[in-house]
Amino acid sequence: MARFNVPAIGATEITPETVFLQRRRLLQAAVALGAAGMAGCSVDNAEAETPAAAPPASALKVNGSTDMAGGENLTPEEVITTYNNFYELGLDKGDPARNASWLKTDNWQVEVGGACAKPGTVGIEDLIDYNALEERVYRLRCVEAWSMVVPWLGVPLGDILKRFEPTSNAKYVRFDTILDPDNLKGQRSSILQWPYTEGLRMDEAMHPLSFMAVGLYGKTLPAQNGAPLRLVVPWKYGYKSIKSIVRIEFVEEQPDTSWNLSAPHEYGFYSNVNPTVSHPRWSQARERRLDGSVITPKINTLMFNGYADQVASLYDGMDLTKYT
Ligand code: MTE
Numbered sequence: 001m002a003r004f005n006v007p008a009i010g011a012t013e014i015t016p017e018t019v020f021l022q023r024r025r026l027l028q029a030a031v032a033l034g035a036a037g038m039a040g041c042s043v044d045n046a047e048a049e050t051p052a053a054a055p056p057a058s059a060l061k062v063n064g065s066t067d068m069a070g071g072e073n074l075t076p077e078e079v080i081t082t083y084n085n086f087y088e089l090g091l092d093k094g095d096p097a098r099n100a101s102w103l104k105t106d107n108w109q110v111e112v113g114g115a116c117a118k119p120g121t122v123g124i125e126d127l128i129d130y131n132a133l134e135e136r137v138y139r140l141r142c143v144e145a146w147s148m149v150v151p152w153l154g155v156p157l158g159d160i161l162k163r164f165e166p167t168s169n170a171k172y173v174r175f176d177t178i179l180d181p182d183n184l185k186g187q188r189s190s191i192l193q194w195p196y197t198e199g200l201r202m203d204e205a206m207h208p209l210s211f212m213a214v215g216l217y218g219k220t221l222p223a224q225n226g227a228p229l230r231l232v233v234p235w236k237y238g239y240k241s242i243k244s245i246v247r248i249e250f251v252e253e254q255p256d257t258s259w260n261l262s263a264p265h266e267y268g269f270y271s272n273v274n275p276t277v278s279h280p281r282w283s284q285a286r287e288r289r290l291d292g293s294v295i296t297p298k299i300n301t302l303m304f305n306g307y308a309d310q311v312a313s314l315y316d317g318m319d320l321t322k323y324t
Pocket of ligand 1: 080083084085086087088140141142143177196224225226237238239240241242243244
């Protein structure tokens with residue numbers, strides 16, 4: 001059953017899942033990761049109960065696929081959808097999948113406003129052209145030093161933003177996640193200020209690599225990955241890729257972001273993947289690529305997550321040890 005109104009297609013058109021591993025092996029792999037956790041405690045006030053199952057993902061029509069991850073093996077779908085950061089759904093990596101039903105996506109609307117000529121509140125079917133979805137395989141590098149190779153489905157972020165006709169005062173774009181503490185029990189904790197909020201400089205948002213994803217592996221996004229729509233900014237640490245967006249605002253000043261507000265010395269606004277600048281508590285020089293194997297050796301992290309050719313010029317003249 002689809003959670004929102006998108007054109008369903010036959011199972012044979014779904015992007016093939018190139019890698020399949022037994023669930024048990026994957027769970028072992030997740031346990032063996034040993035990545036530095038940002039928080040190990042559980043969410044305050046989260047009641048111990050078995051949540052109702054979240055609606056299953058539905059197939060999407062895909063218009064071509066572009067590999068932007070150098071031909072690497074995809075991270076298995078089961079890893080991408082069970083090893084998550086989505087603090088609204090709990091702090092442990094398995095919590096978002098377990099608590100997926102907390103996220104209510106019926107009648108999803110996105111409010112777009114601020115410095116633009118055509119502000120408005122639109123339903124997801126009006127915001128996203130589901131007949132024009134493309135697949136992009138991107139690396140996603142988390143600040144915790146693990147990474148994945150994900151076949152996202154979506155549309156370029158710039159194509160969406162342009163329609164609202166940002167004015168010359170639009171220097172940045174701010175994005176907010178849904179605020180719903182009645183259901184999203186993670187929002188009853190004070191670990192972050194809610195709603196989760198993120199921002200990009202206007203030229204970053206309009207860059208052709210910036211992507212608004214509505215699916216992965218040929219299907220609608222599961223809740224734990226940010227249904228029904230989330231950002232993917234592949235040259236930045238994963239926390240810039242805000243999930244379950246309900247508000248987009250064009251602004252003149254650099255907006256606050258959740259992680260920067262919570263720990264300004266640890267999480268800068270730019271958050272470009274940069275192996276030469278350590279997080280204050282751990283190195284960013286290496287990462288574990290989660291490929292579904294039980295043992296995932298560390299590999300070198302690349303500047304801008306390997307997308308330097310395409311994005312480095314955005315930061316010409318900036319001291320990237322200062323603007324982290
Ligand atoms: N968006 C919201 N609303 N809440 C979150 O906790 N976590 C971020 C980002 N987007 C987060 C979020 C972090 S830290 C990462 S690494 C990515 O989502 C993880 O995306 P994934 O779970 O799809 O791999």
